[in-house]
Amino acid sequence: MLPKTRGTIALISVHGDPAIDIGKEEAGGQNVYVREVGEALARQGWQVDMFTRRSDAQQAKIVQHTPNCRTIRLTAGPKEFVPRQELFEYLPEFVEAFFRFQHQTRTIYPLIHTNYWLSSWVGMEIKKRQLVKQIHTYHSLGAVKYKSINTIPLIASTRLAVEKECLETADMIVATSPQEKQHMRSLVSEQGNITIIPCGTDINCFGSVSLAEGRAKLGIDSQSKVILYVGRFDHRKGIETLVRAVGRHEVKEHQNLKLVIVGGSTPGQSDGIERERIEGIIKELGLEEITIFAGRVEHTDLCNYYAAADVCVVPSHYEPFGLVAIEAMASGTPVIASDVGGLKFTVLDEVTGLLAPAQDEAAFARAIDIILSDPQWRNQLSQNARQRVESKFSWDGVARQLDHLYLSQLARLHQEFLTPAV
Structure with a gap:
C-alpha cells in the first residue's frame, strides 16, 4: 500500500530521457538517476512526472512506468536526436510545451x-512565470569538464553563465558528493544553497547473481580473469587509458585474460567514432582475441556482467559521482577508478577497490595487476564494496533524503504564499 499522497513533482531532464534504453547515444548515468529517483519517489507517495525532450517521431508521448510515475516527452525542435551541445536554442520551445501540458492537464x-545545466535554464524560466521551488542536480559541471578537454565548445560561455546563475538562484542544489560541492564553491560561486545527497543503485538487482552464475549466463570460462568496462563511448570516459593499461606487460602476462567492454554505439555519431578509435588501439596492441565488445545491454541484464567480472574499471577523466562504480560495488565487484571528482567519495581506496590518477595507464595497469594477482584480497574488497553500497547508496535511501528535502521546500513555499510581500 502506498503512503498518503505527498503531492505532485516534476523531474526535468531535457536531454536525458528516463524511458530510453541505456547505452544509446548520450544515454547514461543521468537517465538512470532520473528514472530510479522518480520510481523511488513514487514509492514514497509522490505523483512523479518526468519531463524530457522527444527525440524520435515514433516515440510514445507518455510512458507509464508505475501507477504514480511516468515520462512525458515534450516536442521542442525537430523530433529527432540532437546532440546536447546543440539543444540550447530549443529550450524556449520546451518551456512553452511544459506550460501547455500544465494547462491542458490542469496540473x-x-x-x-x-537535471543538468540545460534543464536548469528551463527551471529558472519556469520560476519567472510561476510560484515554484527549484531543486537542481548538475550531473556535470562545465567549469570542471572544460579543464579536461582541449577543444572548448562554442556553448561553453553560455553554459558557465547558466550554471552560475542556477547555483545562486535555485532554492537548493543537490551535490552528489563532497567533492562536487567543493568544486561548486571553488569554481562556480560561493553563493547559493547546497546539500549533499548521493546517487543510488538497485541493491536487489545488482548483487543478485554470483560470479559463477554470471559467467555461465555469458558463456565466460570459470578460469578467466575478467576486466570490465561499462559506459558510453566517449573520449572523456577514458576507455583508451583502460585499453592501454591492459596492453602493458604486467596485465597481459595474466593467463585467460578477458577485457569486456559494455556500451552501445551509433555509426557516424560521436560515440560510434570513438568506438572505431578504441578498436584501432586494441588492434594496435594486439588485444583483439581477448576483447569482447558486448554492445548495448539492457540495464536489468548488467548484473550478469558485473557479477562475472574480477574487477570493474572506471577510468573517466572526471565524474561528479559515477553510477557504474556503485553498480559494480553492489554486485560485489571491486572497482579501480580515476582519482577524480565523486569517484573519490564512492570508491574507498584499498577498502572497496583502488584509485589511480586519471589518464595514467601505468597506474591503472599496476592496480589491475594487484587485484588479479591476489584473489583473497580481491574477495575482501568484494565484501567491503557490497557493505558500503547497502549502507549508503540504495535508491530508496536516496529517495527518503529527497523526500525530506522536498517537504521542507514545500513548507517554505506555503509560508511564502501566506506571507504578504512588503
Missing part, C-alpha cells in the same frame, strides 16, 4: 527538480 507543479 500545477509547485516543486521542480531539474
Whole structure:
C-alpha cells in the first residue's frame, strides 16, 4: 500500500530521457538517476512526472512506468536526436510545451527538480512565470569538464553563465558528493544553497547473481580473469587509458585474460567514432582475441556482467559521482577508478577497490595487476564494496533524503504564499 499522497513533482531532464534504453547515444548515468529517483519517489507517495525532450517521431508521448510515475516527452525542435551541445536554442520551445501540458492537464507543479545545466535554464524560466521551488542536480559541471578537454565548445560561455546563475538562484542544489560541492564553491560561486545527497543503485538487482552464475549466463570460462568496462563511448570516459593499461606487460602476462567492454554505439555519431578509435588501439596492441565488445545491454541484464567480472574499471577523466562504480560495488565487484571528482567519495581506496590518477595507464595497469594477482584480497574488497553500497547508496535511501528535502521546500513555499510581500 502506498503512503498518503505527498503531492505532485516534476523531474526535468531535457536531454536525458528516463524511458530510453541505456547505452544509446548520450544515454547514461543521468537517465538512470532520473528514472530510479522518480520510481523511488513514487514509492514514497509522490505523483512523479518526468519531463524530457522527444527525440524520435515514433516515440510514445507518455510512458507509464508505475501507477504514480511516468515520462512525458515534450516536442521542442525537430523530433529527432540532437546532440546536447546543440539543444540550447530549443529550450524556449520546451518551456512553452511544459506550460501547455500544465494547462491542458490542469496540473500545477509547485516543486521542480531539474537535471543538468540545460534543464536548469528551463527551471529558472519556469520560476519567472510561476510560484515554484527549484531543486537542481548538475550531473556535470562545465567549469570542471572544460579543464579536461582541449577543444572548448562554442556553448561553453553560455553554459558557465547558466550554471552560475542556477547555483545562486535555485532554492537548493543537490551535490552528489563532497567533492562536487567543493568544486561548486571553488569554481562556480560561493553563493547559493547546497546539500549533499548521493546517487543510488538497485541493491536487489545488482548483487543478485554470483560470479559463477554470471559467467555461465555469458558463456565466460570459470578460469578467466575478467576486466570490465561499462559506459558510453566517449573520449572523456577514458576507455583508451583502460585499453592501454591492459596492453602493458604486467596485465597481459595474466593467463585467460578477458577485457569486456559494455556500451552501445551509433555509426557516424560521436560515440560510434570513438568506438572505431578504441578498436584501432586494441588492434594496435594486439588485444583483439581477448576483447569482447558486448554492445548495448539492457540495464536489468548488467548484473550478469558485473557479477562475472574480477574487477570493474572506471577510468573517466572526471565524474561528479559515477553510477557504474556503485553498480559494480553492489554486485560485489571491486572497482579501480580515476582519482577524480565523486569517484573519490564512492570508491574507498584499498577498502572497496583502488584509485589511480586519471589518464595514467601505468597506474591503472599496476592496480589491475594487484587485484588479479591476489584473489583473497580481491574477495575482501568484494565484501567491503557490497557493505558500503547497502549502507549508503540504495535508491530508496536516496529517495527518503529527497523526500525530506522536498517537504521542507514545500513548507517554505506555503509560508511564502501566506506571507504578504512588503
